[in-house]
Amino acid sequence: MELTFYIAAAVAILSTVMVITRYNMIHALLYLVVSFLAIAVVFFTLGAPFMAALEIIIYAGAIVVLIIFVIMMLNLNAESVKTEEEWLKPRIWIGPAILSAVLLAELVYIFTAAEFQQTAVVAVDARLVGIALFGPYMLGVQLCGMLLMAGIVGAYHLGRQNKKVIHRFLEKEAAQ
Structure with a gap:
């Protein structure tokens, strides 16, 4: 369990750095979602599944939707349609997809590990x-x-x- 914590923390730090260094708002938003998911895995490994669920529902759901609406509100001209088509190329999704796959592998490991099944999780x-x-x-x-x-x-x-x-x-x- 300790190794999964450190891997999820590393993914969270890496994806947060990618959020800060991206010039394109959509690219930063993709890495932001991965960062929120990684922090949810960190909460889960620390024994707080309720906080992990809140992290996903509130941040990765509501806040990201709010950011998308702000982006839509600011991009009102016709030129932005052409640039948005370039944002959706598959090469853009490679980085977030790799980091998300690492998190998914961690969750599969956590749920199948014997340690997880033996420890009692205190419900909040x-x-x-x-x-x-x-x-x-x-x-x-x-x-x-x-x-x-x-x-x-x-x-x-x-x-x-x-x-x-x-x-x-x-x-x-x-x-x-």
Whole structure:
């Protein structure tokens, strides 16, 4: 189990570095999903299957969908359709597919290992997690929501400003 933890942690670090170094937003998003899945495997190996499920559902599901909507909102011109076709070439999917295959092999090993079947997993009650989040940590949950909303509004504003500047530049070039 300890080896699977270190492999999943290495995949998480590698995929997170790939998120930071990618210039293309879609490529970074693919590696971000792999990073979230790797962190879910880390949680699972540490004995927190509920947190692993929350990591996949909340982050790899909801946050990635939110990012996709922001990307769609910022790419409103006709030129972006042509560039999006280039993003979907199979060579782009090789890196995330390899890292995901490593995580899948780890999960198969974890589920088939005798250690996993012998250890008793302590169940975390979802009701208690909800009471904790909306009880003493309510301010933190609200601040996270406000931070996400501020990020979306800021990205939209910056995206619209850049388009205005680009359109003004193109109009000046056409006038000359």
